[in-house]
Amino acid sequence: MTVARSRYIQVATLIVISGLTFVAWIHLPRSIDGCTSAKTGQSELECPVGDILCGLRTHLPDFDTLRSDFHTLATTMDFHCPTTLRFGREGDGGYEACMAKAVRPDNRSCLVYSFGISEDWSFDEAWAKYGCEVHSFDPSIGLEDHVHSPNVTFHKLGLWGNDYKNRNGWKLERFSTIKKRLGHEKRIIDALKIDVEGGEWPFLRDVIYTDRTSLSNVRQLYIELHTPKFRSDGNMTATDFAEINDYVRRLRDDLDFLLYKNVQRNNCCGGFSDLMPPGIPERCCHELFFFSSHLIAA
Helix, strand or coil, X not given: CEEEECCEEEEEEEEEECCEEEEEEEEEECXXXXXXXXXXXXXXXXXXXXXXXXXXXXXXXXXHHHHHHHHHHHHCXXXXXXXXXXXXXXXXXXXXXXXXXXXXXXXXXXXXXXXXXXXXXXXXXXXXXXXXEEEEECCCCCCCCEEEECCEEEECCEECCCCEECCCCCEEECHHHHHHHHCCCCCCEEEEEECCCCCHHHHHHHHHHHCCCCCCCEEEEEEEEECCCCCCCCCCCHHHHHHHHHHHHHHHHCCCEEEEEEECCCCCCCCCXXXXXXXXCCCCEEEEEEEEHHHCCC
């Protein structure tokens, strides 16, 4: 089977490592132009997203093609995880960790970051019960920094692509800044949950285009992708889909995260455009579950 994706032709073959069945992609270069801004001629790492998206041709495909591409990217698994365990309640708020031996967090030393709490602590409490040190983040719920419960520490802090205070007075920081603040730059973060109602866009832009090493110590990543991207009309454009497609591709192709699960049951689409191609039930959110191929235990 051959699948064209990103800057490569990828040839798939199945392999099994420590009980995990992987789709192994052999990357062969495609004969297309690299990322170059049509306006400035800047190279890939210099190319600003607002100018033209890195890794994409000057002329974007049509809207329906890009939306369909997103659905394919978000629902095509890289491997099958034989054992999962749900942390948190059913429905919105809980996430399923891959518990295969090669990637299962060690409950004697695990570390979990949880961005986006609202009024639901079930994910955080479940990991704390498992034995992990948990750090919970949310600047929007009116709570100050405190120890919420044994093993769960709350921070009045949000995730973004740069460090600043927004118009609500919320303190938002880059992922790398937060790790440095907590002294976790070199410690493995066994589970990173991101449910920040659109803040994942600048976060992904930062960790993919600016600081590609900031996710290097993250074992499992659970991220909820939302639409719209900070628009009052709630509509996605072709450029928006091209941008989010590039993020998902680069998480896999460049940062070597492997997708093992997709959840689309979070139906929050009142007033939102959907992320689905025609004929597929509307969902404005996709929960994507990854783990890092660099942090597979022997």
